[in-house]
Amino acid sequence: MPKITYITHDNQSRTVEVQNGLTVMEGAVQNDIPGIDADCGGGMACATCHVYVKEDWFNKLPKKEDGEEDMLDMAFEPKTNSRLSCQLTVSDELDGLIVNIPSKQT
Amino acid sequence: MIKTDALIIGAGPVGLFTAHQLKLIGLDCEIVDNLDKIGGQCIELYPDKPIYDIPAVPECTGEELTNNLINQLKPFDIKFHLGERVDEVKKDEKNWIVKTNNGKSFSTPNVIIAGGVGSFEPRKFPPKECEKFENKSLFYSVKDKKIFEGKTVTIFGGGDSALDWAVELSKVSKVNLVHRRDEFRGAQATLNKVKELTSDGKINLFTKYQLVSVNGSNKIENIDIKSDDGETKNLKTDYVLGFFGLIMQLGPIANWGLNIDKKTIAVDTEKFETNQKGIYAVGDICTYPGKLRLILSGFHEGALAARACFKLARPNEKYRFEFTTTSSNLLKRLGKKE
Numbered sequence: 001m002p003k004i005t006y007i008t009h010d011n012q013s014r015t016v017e018v019q020n021g022l023t024v025m026e027g028a029v030q031n032d033i034p035g036i037d038a039d040c041g042g043g044m045a046c047a048t049c050h051v052y053v054k055e056d057w058f059n060k061l062p063k064k065e066d067g068e069e070d071m072l073d074m075a076f077e078p079k080t081n082s083r084l085s086c087q088l089t090v091s092d093e094l095d096g097l098i099v100n101i102p103s104k105q106t
Numbered sequence: 107m108i109k110t111d112a113l114i115i116g117a118g119p120v121g122l123f124t125a126h127q128l129k130l131i132g133l134d135c136e137i138v139d140n141l142d143k144i145g146g147q148c149i150e151l152y153p154d155k156p157i158y159d160i161p162a163v164p165e166c167t168g169e170e171l172t173n174n175l176i177n178q179l180k181p182f183d184i185k186f187h188l189g190e191r192v193d194e195v196k197k198d199e200k201n202w203i204v205k206t207n208n209g210k211s212f213s214t215p216n217v218i219i220a221g222g223v224g225s226f227e228p229r230k231f232p233p234k235e236c237e238k239f240e241n242k243s244l245f246y247s248v249k250d251k252k253i254f255e256g257k258t259v260t261i262f263g264g265g266d267s268a269l270d271w272a273v274e275l276s277k278v279s280k281v282n283l284v285h286r287r288d289e290f291r292g293a294q295a296t297l298n299k300v301k302e303l304t305s306d307g308k309i310n311l312f313t314k315y316q317l318v319s320v321n322g323s324n325k326i327e328n329i330d331i332k333s334d335d336g337e338t339k340n341l342k343t344d345y346v347l348g349f350f351g352l353i354m355q356l357g358p359i360a361n362w363g364l365n366i367d368k369k370t371i372a373v374d375t376e377k378f379e380t381n382q383k384g385i386y387a388v389g390d391i392c393t394y395p396g397k398l399r400l401i402l403s404g405f406h407e408g409a410l411a412a413r414a415c416f417k418l419a420r421p422n423e424k425y426r427f428e429f430t431t432t433s434s435n436l437l438k439r440l441g442k443k444e
Contacts, residue, residue, distance in 0.1 A: 037369070039223045039354050041399050045151040046353065070291045073264050074351040077232045077316075078286055080334050106229065106353045
C-alpha cells in the first residue's frame with residue numbers, strides 16, 4: 001500500500017499506509033491525523049482539508065480541477081503549493097507523498 | 107418568551123424535513139438559523155451542484171432540493187428566525203430555555219440540533235493582530251458603508267463580495283483590491299468593471315499578494331502585503347475588508363454540555379437524543395456507529411427525533427403511528443381534507 005507522510009504544523013511527522021483509491025484527506029481522517037477537518041466530507045465545498053505539497057511532489061500530482069483553486073481562495077494561508085487533500089486520490093504513483101498541514105484550517 | 111413544542115436549530119434540508127415531521131404528527135415548531143436564508147449548506151456551499159442520491163429524485167441541485175423542501179412545508183405554519191445564532195441553552199424546572207444572539211428566547215421541552223457542521227462564520231485573516239482591529243477598522247462584512255467615505259479602504263478577496271464592494275466603494279473612497287492570484291471567481295461583468303476602474307486609476311489592483319501584517323495603535327494605519335515571490339509592499343489604509351467566504355464553526359454548541367467528539371454530537375439511534383434529555387441531534391452534526399453523512403440519513407434521523415419529541419411535548423397523550431395515504435388526521439393537517 002502507498003505510504004503517505006503527514007507533517008503537522010508543530011513538525012510532528014506521521015507516515016501511514018493509505019489504500020489506493022482513497023483520498024489523501026480520507027487517509028488523514030481514518031488515521032486520526034489532526035489538522036485535516038474535512039468539514040464538507042470531500043465535496044470540494046469547503047477548504048478545511050487544505051495541505052501544502054512539497055515542491056518536487058507538487059508538479060507530479062494531477063492538475064487541479066476547476067473549482068479547487070476557487071476553494072483555495074478561502075483556505076487559511078494558501079500558498080503556491082496548496083492543494084485540497086480531498087482532491088488527491090492515492091495511487092502507487094503517490095507512494096511516498098509528503099504533505100504539510102497548515103497551522104489551522106479555519 | 108416564545109413557547110413551542112420543539113425548537114429546531116438549523117434550516118438546512120434535515121432541519122426542514124424534521125419540521126415537516128413534527129407538524130405532521132401535530133406538534134408545533136420554530137426554526138432558528140444563523141444564515142439569513144433557508145437551506146443551510148445546500149444553499150451556502152453548493153446551490154448549483156447537482157445531488158444524485160436523494161431517494162426518488164434522480165438529480166437535483168442544492169437550491170432545487172431546498173425549494174422542494176420549502177414547498178413540502180407549505181401546508182404548515184412554521185416560524186423561521188433567520189440571521190440569528192443560538193447562543194445559550196439552559197434548563198429551567200421543566201423546559202429548555204434557548205436564547206439567541208438577538209435577544210430572543212424560547213421555552214421548549216425539545217431542542218433539535220440540525221446544525222450541519224456548525225454555524226457559518228466569516229473566514230478571517232491569518233495574522234493574529236487582526237483581531238485587535240476587528241469591527242473597528244477591519245471588517246468581514248459591510249454594515250454601514252458611510253464610514254468609508256473619503257477614506258482609503260483595502261479589500262481582500264476574489265469573489266463577488268470583494269469585487270462588488272471594490273466597485274461600490276470606489277465611488278466614494280480610495281480603494282485597493284488585493285487577491286492571492288490573477289484569476290477572480292466573481293461575475294465577469296463585475297470583473298470587467300473592476301478592470302475598467304483599475305485602468306482609470308479608481309482602484310489599485312494587487313494580484314498575487316496576501317496580507318502579512320496590520321499596523322497601527324487604536325486604528326489601522328498601514329498594512330504589509332507580500333507577493334508569491336517574496337516581495338513586500340506597505341500600503342497606507344484606513345480600513346481593511348476581508349471577503350474569504352464563510353466557514354463552519356461549531357460555535358456556542360460546544361458549551362451546552364453535550365458529548366462532542368470531532369465537531370460531532372453523540373446520539374442514540376432510537377431517538378437521536380444526546381446525553382441531555384430533550385436535546386436531539388440530527389443530520390451531519392450527529393454521530394453514532396455506522397453514521398453516514400447523507401441527506402437521506404438525516405431525514406430518517408429527523409423523523410425519529412420528531413416522534414421522541416411527542417412524548418415530552420404531550421406527556422399525557424399516546425403517539426399513534428399513521429400513514430399519510432390513509433390517516434384522516436394527517437390529511438387534515440396537510441390541508442387535503444376538511
